[in-house]
Amino acid sequence: MKQAIIDVLTQALATCRSQGHLPAEVQAEITLDRTRDSKHGDFASNIALVLAKPAKTNPRALAEKIIAALPPTDAIAKVEIAGPGFINFFLKADSVFAVVKTVLAQAEQFGRSTKGAGQRIQVEFVSANPTGPLHVGHGRGAAYGSALASVLNAAGYNVYREYYVNDAGRQMDILAASVWLRYLELCGEEIVFPTNAYKGDYVWDIAATLHRGHANQCRQSWTDIVKTLPADEPQGGDKEDYIDAIIVQMKARLSAADYRKVFDLGLNVILDDIRDDLQRFSVIYDNWYSERSLTETGAVQRALDKLEENKHTYVKDGAVWFRSTDFGDEKDRVLVRDNGQTTYFASDVAYHLDKFERGFDKVVNIWGADHHGYITRVKGALQAMGIDPNRLTVLLVQFAILYQGGNKMQMSTRSGEFITLRELRKEVGSDATRFFYVMRKSEQHLDFDMDLAKSQSSDNPMYYIQYAHARVSSVLRKAEEKGWIYDQANGLANLDLLKEQHEQALLTSLARYPEVIESAAQYYEPHQVTEYLRELAQHFHTYNNAHKFLVDEVDLRNARLSLVLAVKQVVHNGLTILGVSAPESM
RNA sequence: GUCCCGGUAGCUCAGUUGGAUAGAGCAACGGCCUUCUAAGCCGUAGGUCGGGGGUUCGAUUCCCUCUCGGGACACCA
Numbered sequence: 001m002k003q004a005i006i007d008v009l010t011q012a013l014a015t016c017r018s019q020g021h022l023p024a025e026v027q028a029e030i031t032l033d034r035t036r037d038s039k040h041g042d043f044a045s046n047i048a049l050v051l052a053k054p055a056k057t058n059p060r061a062l063a064e065k066i067i068a069a070l071p072p073t074d075a076i077a078k079v080e081i082a083g084p085g086f087i088n089f090f091l092k093a094d095s096v097f098a099v100v101k102t103v104l105a106q107a108e109q110f111g112r113s114t115k116g117a118g119q120r121i122q123v124e125f126v127s128a129n130p131t132g133p134l135h136v137g138h139g140r141g142a143a144y145g146s147a148l149a150s151v152l153n154a155a156g157y158n159v160y161r162e163y164y165v166n167d168a169g170r171q172m173d174i175l176a177a178s179v180w181l182r183y184l185e186l187c188g189e190e191i192v193f194p195t196n197a198y199k200g201d202y203v204w205d206i207a208a209t210l211h212r213g214h215a216n217q218c219r220q221s222w223t224d225i226v227k228t229l230p231a232d233e234p235q236g237g238d239k240e241d242y243i244d245a246i247i248v249q250m251k252a253r254l255s256a257a258d259y260r261k262v263f264d265l266g267l268n269v270i271l272d273d274i275r276d277d278l279q280r281f282s283v284i285y286d287n288w289y290s291e292r293s294l295t296e297t298g299a300v301q302r303a304l305d306k307l308e309e310n311k312h313t314y315v316k317d318g319a320v321w322f323r324s325t326d327f328g329d330e331k332d333r334v335l336v337r338d339n340g341q342t343t344y345f346a347s348d349v350a351y352h353l354d355k356f357e358r359g360f361d362k363v364v365n366i367w368g369a370d371h372h373g374y375i376t377r378v379k380g381a382l383q384a385m386g387i388d389p390n391r392l393t394v395l396l397v398q399f400a401i402l403y404q405g406g407n408k409m410q411m412s413t414r415s416g417e418f419i420t421l422r423e424l425r426k427e428v429g430s431d432a433t434r435f436f437y438v439m440r441k442s443e444q445h446l447d448f449d450m451d452l453a454k455s456q457s458s459d460n461p462m463y464y465i466q467y468a469h470a471r472v473s474s475v476l477r478k479a480e481e482k483g484w485i486y487d488q489a490n491g492l493a494n495l496d497l498l499k500e501q502h503e504q505a506l507l508t509s510l511a512r513y514p515e516v517i518e519s520a521a522q523y524y525e526p527h528q529v530t531e532y533l534r535e536l537a538q539h540f541h542t543y544n545n546a547h548k549f550l551v552d553e554v555d556l557r558n559a560r561l562s563l564v565l566a567v568k569q570v571v572h573n574g575l576t577i578l579g580v581s582a583p584e585s586m
Numbered sequence: 587g588u589c590c591c592g593g594u595a596g597c598u599c600a601g602u603u604g605g606a607u608a609g610a611g612c613a614a615c616g617g618c619c620u621u622c623u624a625a626g627c628c629g630u631a632g633g634u635c636g637g638g639g640g641u642u643c644g645a646u647u648c649c650c651u652c653u654c655g656g657g658a659c660a661c662c663a
Contacts, residue, residue, distance in 0.1 A: 033602060036609095046605060049643070059643075083606050084643065129663060171663045240662085291663095319661055330588070330659075337661040344663045372590055373659055398591075398657080440599075443591060445656065447598065452612090457625060459612060467625055478622045512602090519602070531600060534610080545618090545627040586625065 001075065002515060005043055005089055006030050008073050013047070015069035021062070022055050034512065041080065041088035042096075042508070048085040059085025096504070097495035099511040103566035104488065111517045111573050116157030122355055123149045125366035126278070127164040130270040131175045132200050134277050137368065139421040140400045140446065143437035143579065145366045146283045147526035148395075150577040155521030160360065161285045164351060167267055168292040169344055173247045174198065175270075176263040180218065180250055182207035183262070189222040194246060195232055196239040200418075206269050210262060218262060220253045277422055281430055282579040294350045300342055303350035303385070304335060312384040322349075327380025348374070349381040356387050364524070369396045369443070395524055400437065400446040428453040431580045435462040438526045438578060456586075461534050465571060466583055468537035472568035473584040475549055475561070482550065484557070486565075491558030498559055502543035506563060509536045513570050517577075526578065533574045540567050 009030050016022040028050050035044045048063035055062055063081045070079065075095040080088045103110045125145025128138045145161075153159045166172070178197040182204050185191055193199065210218070229245045231237025251259055271288075278285075294300050304320070307313050312323050318338035322345075325332055335346040355363050367374070379389035402409040402419060409419060425433050432453040439461070440446045458464050479486060498507070513532065520528040549560040572582040 031604095033605080035606090036602090037606075040606070044605085049605080052643080086606070131663090166663060169663050174662095317661080321661095334661045339661080341661085343661065347663095369591075369656095370658060372657085375590095396591080444599090445592075449598080452598095455625095460625085461611075463625060464611090467623085471623065471626085475622045482622095515602085523603080527600090528602090531610090534600095538610085541626055542628090544622080545624095548622065550622050586623080 001091070001095065001511060002032060002043065004073070004075060005045075006032050008071055008076075009045060009047065009066070009087075011071050012066050012069040016065055019065075019069070021057075021065040021069075022051065034508075034515075035088065038504075040082060040086070041078075041090040043089040043091075044082075045087045045089075046085075048081075048087060052085065063087050093496065096507050096511070097498065099507055100495055100562050100566045101492050103510060103569050104492070104562065107569060108573060108576075110569060111514050112154050112156065113514060113518055114156040115518050115521065116152065116155050118156065118158050119361045120160065120359060121152055121157045121362040121364060122160045122162055122358075122360040123152070123364045123366070124162045124164055124355075125149075126283075127166070128274065129166045129171050130267055130274060131171050132198060132270065133202060134274055134421040135418045136402060136421055136424050136448075137399050139281070139424060139433065140437045140442075141366050141368065141397045142278060142281060142283045142421070143434045144395075144397055144442050144526065146281075147434070147438045147529070147578050148364070148366070148524055150579070151517060151520045151526050151529065154517050154577060157521070160287070162287045162289055163285050164289050164291065165271065166291050166344075167271075168295065168347070170244075170247075172263065172267065174243055175203075175266045176259070177243065177247050177250055178203050179206045179210065179266045180254075180262050181246070183210045183218060184220065184222055186211040187216055187219045189219070191222045192232070194239065194243050195234065196243040197246075202270070202273070203266075206266050209269070210265055214261070218254055218258050220249075225249050225253075277420075277425075281421065281425060281434065289351070291347050291351070294347050294354070295342070299354055300346055300350040303353045303381075304342075304346060306353070306385050307335070307349070307381065310384055310386070322377070322381060322384070324377045324380045327376065327383055329376045329380055333377050345374075345377065348378060349385075352378055352382055352392065353385055353387070356382070356391065361391070363392045365392065365394045366442075367394055367396055369398045372396055393524070395442055397442045398445045400448045402448045402450055404450040424450075431466070432460070432462050434579045435530065439530050441525065441527055461530070462580065463586075464541075465533045465537045465575065466580070467586055468540045469568055469571045469575070469582045470584060470586040471540075471544060472564045475564060479550055479561070484550065486561050487554075487558050488562060490555060491560075491562030494555040494559040495562065497556045498563055500543075500547060502539070502546050503560075503563060506536075506539045506543055506567060509539050510566055510570055513574070529574050529577055533571060533578075536567065536570060536574075540564070540571075 009032070013022065017024050028047065030045060030047055032043050032045050035041055048059045048066060052059040052062050060081055063085045067079050067081065067087060075092055077090045077092040079090070082088050123145055126134070126138055126142050128134055134142070149159045149161050174196065175198055181191055181193060181197060186207055225246070228249055230241050232242040233239040254262070307322060312326065313335065314321055314323065319334045320336035321332045322335050323332050333345055334343050335349070336342050375394045379392060382389045382392060428450055436448055436453045437446070452460055456463055476486065516528055516532045520526055549557065549564060551557050551560070575582045
């Protein structure tokens with residue numbers, strides 16, 4: 001409907017140009033908005049205000065010319081000039097009612113569009129290091145990324161969901177060392193656990209599995225090891241140096257195969273746990289991409305070669321640097337360390353090169369807000385390799401702060417004292433968790449009120465929306481009890497009986513849904529869907545309270561049931577995009 | 587110090603990407619169940635859109651500046 005009006009406006013402008021009311025060189029994008037006030041009709045355009053100056057006339061006079069040039073249309077009842085020169089469009093009743101027919105006919109497909117034109121878009125999200133269970137910070141990225149992917153899919157993009165597994169690098173070595181030390185404790189060694197090692201209980205579990213399967217095979221004398229180590233932090237040393245020294249010892253004392261065994265056990269146990277966790281959170285992926293594979297396939301080397309070929313690297317202090325300052329970065333970045341090891345950044349360059357080599361038109365990364373400094377260098381590297389950096393969009397997700405009983409709950413991965421996504425899910429449920437995570441703009445700090453998320457009352461927006469869905473089902477059950485059979489054909493033939501204000505408001509809300517999906521996709525803002533659903537639910541509840549659906553008059557009853565069934569469908573479609581269930585009863 | 591994000595009702599936040607009289611939910615106050623779920627609805631009150639400049643027909647929205655919060659600034663990942 002919106003597009004249809006934009007089309008006739010475009011034609012009208014063309015006519016104005018040919019008649020000389022508008023200079024041919026004056027161009028403007030037509031904006032058409034839903035009106036806030038029904039006195040202003042259904043849609044309003046500010047085009048006359050925008051073009052008045054270049055056309056050297058006043059807005060109202062230009063608006064008249066434009067209106068006169070509008071081709072006749074079935075859908076529009078009347079057009080008015082209002083205020084300083086707005087053009088207001090009033091839709092015919094028939095075209096307002098038509099949405100019910102469309103919703104019921106298209107069902108799950110209602111709201112889908114072809115705006116994305118099948119463009120291939122990759123969404124990479126969560127990608128947490130497999131060094132421990134997902135915590136509540138990752139949860140927001142998971143809910144947001146998953147909802148965004150669904151929104152893009154509904155808007156006609158060909159979406160590919162990916163998780164980048166950081167299965168290489170120092171943090172993973174620290175995990176392996178942490179597991180090994182716990183294992184040594186199980187073997188009977190008396191050790192002092194390092195400040196910088198992973199202390200969560202899950203490390204004990206992994207160590208126990210190792211001990212069960214391999215007994216004392218990987219056992220080494222802690223007393224011997226300690227002699228080679230510098231002081232740990234509590235003893236006045238450096239905790240980073242200390243843990244690194246342990247890793248060196250571990251690699252020296254275990255065979256390569258045994259080291260890999262400990263390393264992979266930790267990796268696989270945790271990765272399986274993450275997969276399971278996300279699956280229960282209704283977050284699914286098309287692919288899990290291994291960082292380690294980038295080294296193994298030579299992708300990292302290829303990326304480094306490409307940067308070197310294009311003369312964007314140099315050697316200093318024994319390290320290979322990327323001249324990222326040429327692309328707006330504050331300082332140049334190391335690709336290969338003086339010890340010969342490539343950095344995480346080098347893997348990232350290779351990974352992003354690979355993404356575009358795989359043929360995605362657009363790539364979206366969802367990162368924690370603490371990674372914002374990386375955007376410039378990654379985009380710089382893309383540019384340095386001859387790829388348009390604008391094809392990459394990085395969306396930052398701020399941390400969520402949990403509140404329970406009015407108190408802030410803190411977390412920290414390394415200390416082992418953190419709230420896991422799993423705990424949050426079990427506490428407030430998957431539906432409410434997902435809904436609350438996407439309720440706010442991603443780049444905004446989120447106050448996550450656990451008490452509210454758990455509460456089963458109208459204060460809780462998720463329950464409020466789900467209840468609208470359940471309420472329609474309840475009405476249908478009631479109709480059945482009364483022996484009244486819903487006749488959809490009859491209902492659709494009598495939609496013109498829906499004259500109440502509440503009904504008109506609902507019809508407009510329903511018609512807006514496809515526009516909301518497109519907008520949410522265009523701006524990467526799934527929270528537009530939560531806002532919309534709350535509003536739709538509110539219109540429904542208000543209507544429900546003011547009017548009875550199950551009236552004696554058959555025609556009116558069928559018409560109203562058709563309307564509320566359409567509401568139910570749209571609520572279902574919207575909640576599905578958000579990864580939230582739509583219950584039949586509550 | 588540099589760079590991001592934010593400041594809208596007592597609280598948590600929307601605000602259709604520059605439009606018409608700035609909205610919602612809590613909290614406060616007053617109403618509505620012999621009825622398809624009161625897990626709901628209606629009403630009242632509540633504002634210098636952080637301050638100050640600028641851009642223009644028009645600014646909560648864009649630009650500059652100041653201010654106050656939060657965060658990021660590795661040869662870690």
